[in-house]
Amino acid sequence: MAQLLCRDLTLGYDQKSILEHLNFEVNAGDYLCIVGENGSGKSTLMKTILGLQPPLAGTVERGDGLRANEIGYLPQQTLVQRDFPASVEEIVLSGRQGRTGFWPFYRKADRESAEKNMERMGITAFRKRCYRELSGGQQQRVLLARALCATEKMLLLDEPVSGLDPKVTADMYQLIQGLNEEGITIIMISHDIAAAVQYASHILHIGKKVFFGTREEYQHSRLGEWFLQEESVNA
Structure with a gap:
């Protein structure tokens, strides 16, 4: 059974939706990176998972014995x-x-x-x-x-390397990977798609187009290929 199951989610504020009909699941031990353009709803999705903001429609379900007070959260500072x-x-x-x-x-x-x-x-x-x-x-x-x-059991991380220099960023990614290898499920918002496909087991890309699947599937998808190419050009 999935640790986290999001069914037909619609996210937004004041009844104005920014993301509709989102479906994905996270199993114990997964490392999910949530990527996408600014304003696509990444932080809103994380707040909804945490129960800090209700969805406009759809459900967020916990399973595999995961309780609400067993989710660790590292917000942006x-x-x-x-x-x-x-x-x-x-x-x-x-x-x-x-x-x-x-x-x-x-x-x-x-x-x-x-x-x-x-x-x-x-x-x-x-x-x-x-x-x-x-x-x-x-x-x-x-x-x-x-x-x-x-x-x-589960950590939610909102851009944990934002503002850090390259060496400290690499060290932080290694720490997070080590925690995942210990069996902790990771859900992380990231603006760094190249790092996401290096470390994550699964990718959720939200925006005008939505993708959910393994990192290998993402790398070979049209959406993933386009964004990875754009990131390499702008690096």
């Missing part, structure tokens, strides 16, 4: 968020808030999860440092550790 005056440890630990229920305090399991994921992301040495003092790449590792505190 705003300038205000980059300047957040909290310690690394506090931010990572806040990823457990969806697991505490009505209990207002963190438990031993929450602190153990934060410790594990700081070590996993190589940021244990920064645990007491203020988040806003870190580099962009270090901040993304903190946010990824925070997202991992919510899940061992």
